[in-house]
Amino acid sequence: MLEKNENPYPAQIEWVKCLTNIHLNRYPDSDYSELKNKLAKTIDVDSCNLSLGNGSDEVLQSTIFALTSASDEIVSFSPTFSEYKRICELRDSKYVEIKLEPPYTPDMKLMVQHALKYNPKLIILCNPNNPTGQIIKKAEIIYLLENTSAYVIVDEAYIDFGGESVLPYIQKYNNLIVLRTFSKGYGLAALRFGFAISSRSNIERIESKRAPYNVNQFTVAAVLNLLDNLESIQLNIEKIVMERERVQSVLNRMNIPYIESSGNFILFKSRNLSNLKESLSEASFSMRFFDDNSLKSYVRFSLGTEQQNNEVLKMILACEEGRQHD
Numbered sequence: 001m002l003e004k005n006e007n008p009y010p011a012q013i014e015w016v017k018c019l020t021n022i023h024l025n026r027y028p029d030s031d032y033s034e035l036k037n038k039l040a041k042t043i044d045v046d047s048c049n050l051s052l053g054n055g056s057d058e059v060l061q062s063t064i065f066a067l068t069s070a071s072d073e074i075v076s077f078s079p080t081f082s083e084y085k086r087i088c089e090l091r092d093s094k095y096v097e098i099k100l101e102p103p104y105t106p107d108m109k110l111m112v113q114h115a116l117k118y119n120p121k122l123i124i125l126c127n128p129n130n131p132t133g134q135i136i137k138k139a140e141i142i143y144l145l146e147n148t149s150a151y152v153i154v155d156e157a158y159i160d161f162g163g164e165s166v167l168p169y170i171q172k173y174n175n176l177i178v179l180r181t182f183s184k185g186y187g188l189a190a191l192r193f194g195f196a197i198s199s200r201s202n203i204e205r206i207e208s209k210r211a212p213y214n215v216n217q218f219t220v221a222a223v224l225n226l227l228d229n230l231e232s233i234q235l236n237i238e239k240i241v242m243e244r245e246r247v248q249s250v251l252n253r254m255n256i257p258y259i260e261s262s263g264n265f266i267l268f269k270s271r272n273l274s275n276l277k278e279s280l281s282e283a284s285f286s287m288r289f290f291d292d293n294s295l296k297s298y299v300r301f302s303l304g305t306e307q308q309n310n311e312v313l314k315m316i317l318a319c320e321e322g323r324q325h326d
């Protein structure tokens, strides 16, 4: 718990109602028309601009396979979400990381310079970025879109917690693909639901790489139900954002260096990693520690409930003071 940037509040689904529409012997509608129409209305796009998947990880993979060929260059910043590299390696692509220095602010001028020089096929941006929580301003993404012919994926997995979406620009920029998930703000990680939003022509190519029936009928029913009850989701997001601000102000008071986050997690620096690891595991908590040299002294803490956050803050403080949690 507190390691995978999950939502501490599970989505509230009216399961009894949902189950009456599930026929275990039947495949889901492979076009997902009802779900696409409802989702399209909710986010104000057309259903032909959507490709759905078994989590956004799967959609990311279909998108990379649809838009690039093996040996094409794909570029992203580092540090960022590790799946980008893993999927590019599966594709046998050349994955290039533009390494950022602390505090790891994404530098779009550097990205444009790189793109002009090396002509990558695809650029992947994570906004807000995992694991730093930093955001890229909308104007900077537009600057990139206007100065490259590469496809640009903007992974907005954490956009419900902060930052500005570039979703309204999918018609204007044919090279833009936005990825979203219901695993973070919507508290539905267990059911695996994510989607890509892009121009009709890009979506047709992405759809050609997805397996039929890739979203199961329980997920379809639950997402349809959830789309009728979005107020509770919004309240949960607000609680998490309030907790983020509170925890950051406590870290500030404790003189613990951290990177200002716009996600549902905080990347902070610990002077006593081994003690912290031990205290967390004694209390059945976990956090994300990094092997990567540039993040070696950092820990990523996924925000939990107020009570969980307080317990963890106590442990962090105890470790920083050089003593074990009691």
Ligand SMILES: Cc1ncc(COP(=O)(O)O)c(C=O)c1O
Pocket: 004, 005, 054, 055, 056, 057, 058, 081, 126, 130, 155, 157, 158, 180, 181, 182, 183, 189, 192, 193, 194
């Ligand atoms: C930036 C980012 N994108 C995508 C995902 C995966 O989302 P999903 O659960 O929809 O596969 C994660 C999960 O941690 C993530 O951090």
